[in-house]
């Protein structure tokens with residue numbers, strides 16, 4: 001038996017969603033639907049990530065990376081399960097999140113177009129979106145003021161997910177570089193896919209928010225729109241603040257651990273009682 005252990009654990013979770021209020025972020029429809037939109041993207045998105053890494057796993061000989069791939073798959077499968085459970089329950093509140101999960105599958109079906117349908121491109125999609133989720137999660141963990149806006153019934157789910165995104169943020173990247181190297185063709189593919197994938201994800205997030213605001217009969221709630229858009233895109237906004245880290249991805253020498261988030265992991269594991 002191999003003595004190598006994965007660098008991070010897979011934690012089994014089983015959250016309860018019965019007590020989640022209708023507007024569970026800042027008592028505000030727009031901000032709630034930002035997080036609902038992300039949750040609608042996760043189950044199928046994360047299953048795609050898992051499939052793309054699993055497809056090439058046998059090519060990895062490094063025992064440490066093999067173990068970390070196993071833990072990455074375990075973590076993402078658990079995220080997909082928990083967000084899927086939340087999404088199913090959100091119907092009770094009158095929001096059709098499963099419909100948005102269907103839209104997510106439509107967005108993901110772009111990856112089935114003949115020019116994109118190969119292991120290398122699918123893995124490049126995962127590497128790109130893992131960078132995006134990693135920096136967005138780190139942003140949330142840094143911004144305690146934002147975490148405070150999340151209702152206590154949902155806070156541990158998000159803290160757990162954000163911690164794990166940062167624990168495994170380099171696994172897909174390392175897998176890609178081990179198999180496909182750093183040559184100009186691989187680099188160009190990663191860059192092109194990053195632009196395409198983040199454009200699509202931004203369109204998806206904002207389309208989902210509009211749809212959820214419509215279902216919530218809040219399209220005319222100007223106050224919520226203005227405040228929410230400012231929280232996302234204003235100075236120090238949730239999305240605007242990650243632009244510099246997003247752009248770091250385009251440096252040829254970039255590696256996800258160039259952004260050292262270990263201090264956040266230590267702080268949040270302690271805060272939420274997660275094992276290391």
Ligand SMILES: [Fe+2]
Nearest residue numbers: 046076079165
């Ligand atoms: Fe995840």
Ligand SMILES: [Fe+2]
Nearest residue numbers: 076130133165
């Ligand atoms: Fe991830």
